[in-house]
Amino acid sequence: MKRIPLEPRADWRARAEALGFDWHSAPTPEDPIGTYWDESAYWELTAAEVDQLEAATEELHGMCIAAAGHVMERGLLPYFGFSPMAIDVIKDSWARRDDDQPSVYGRFDFAFGGEDTGDGQPKMLEYNAETPTGLYEAAVVQWTWLEERFPGRDQFNSLHEGLVATWSKVGDALKQLNLPQALHFTCMMPHAEDEGTLRYMLDTALEAGLSGKILPAADIGWTTPVDGPEDTLDGQFVDAEETAITAMFKILPWDWMLSDQFGAQLARSVMTRRVSVIEPAWKMIPANKAILAVLWEMYPDHPNLLPAFMDRRAFGAGATVVAKPLLGREGANISIATLSEEGKPAGAPLASLGGAYGAEGYVYQALTPLAESAGVDAAGNAVTHHAVIGSWVIDGVSRGIGIREDVGLITHNRSRFVPHLF
């Protein structure tokens, strides 16, 4: 795996925008350029490396489902930092997962740099099994980049075809459930990146023959029969036109929705089959970072796993570990530290990010090297680029990758997206 600098296309911004990719840059006062889509370089993989990533992705997806089963059998959900309501919804969804809980996608994040990095195996950092983004960038934007710059080369990316085929199966599942083959797609708005991902999901669902409609989460309505009590949980969610919401795709974490004002209504509606939600609630289990410790216990020394424990004292003194909040997202509240004799951080963390998570608890994972490359940033300073491989699972199948880069050790929501080929 090699990082190769390349002069960006002169009109890359216009080309990105022509694709509807309006979140290609995210300028801030500290970083007025705010590069997000970064085609000043690309990563070149070998076919063998692609095979390695594909095999690891499918094996880990299966292991995560087995680990979720283990969590349910042993009653471990209380250790995951979930509310009692979330636990009820997860149990119901898990029990019905093979019947009526259609699932579309998820994304593993891997530390991987080929044979020169660590032991040469992809290492699972986490599984974004519930609300992954970066999908349009991977499926469409890097695909069109490849078509223009290297039309003869290949890319690990059959995401688009996978999505259309999966939506078609979702349509069949809704039919089985006697629900209209129509979905509402929702996220918090305004939010350029989440809205873009949502539009792409809608596009692929429409291509599969479903009908769909986007609405801001804040516009979702709740209505109850006039002759019943006003506070009943037996009502229905409706959109702005008062059409019933019977199936919903959301880029909004379950744990947020369930702790919100309509949380109890949502819990009741999914458990009484009044509404079908994608991703289904059981995906909260593998999306929770506690799954890392469960996996390590079930599959110790698996080549694609890193040592991970709920108690950092399980690591020896002098170990460098990454603390990850159980429900954290986008790198928030992650810190990297070397442990003292007492199993506490010795001195200042090597790296850390702020955020609003952590009260729910942490899991601790051994630090592992990322793919690295010396380079220069947009301002011309010498930096080290660290790459994390996002590997997509569409309907249980490994369908391609998107690479995120950062000069820091922790990948976060502004880390750059860099295309790849092989």
Place this chain on the structure above:
Amino acid sequence: MRKSRYVSVLLAGASLALSSCAGTGDENTTVYGDADTCAQDWDAQSCTTAYRAAKEEHVKTAPKFTTKEECEAAGWAACEVAPQTPTTAQAGGGGMFMPMMMGYMMGRMMGGGGMMGQPVYGNRNGYMFAAGGRNVGQVAPGTTSLAGNKVAMRAPSRGGFAGRMGGGS
């Protein structure tokens, strides 16, 4: 090749295609099980007229199936034999089935005095649909008849999913 043969790039002008009847503008969409129940809220004559109109509309527009099993497999709460009409008779007749009319919608049209009567069907999940697939209310799953009953829905409350921004990862 490991890459997609094609991608579609429709994002710039994402089109919305949900079959909704946006802005039908009904002031009131109460569903009544029969004319007597309707007469509790409206004058009896209008209720009977609207009921007859709904029944006629029902025979004309309800989805038709060759067998009762097919009708039930489509998810309807209850199915019945479709009456013989010149059209169904021509189509090979005798064995046509359609969902039972669960009740009818009655209300004053926005901006005018006209009354309406529209058939309403229930599916097994308890959703009630009017012609065109518009959802008009909800009853207990498995309900097949609204006789002696009415269902009206409160104006929706909104903003119950607005607590936090973002959410992708």
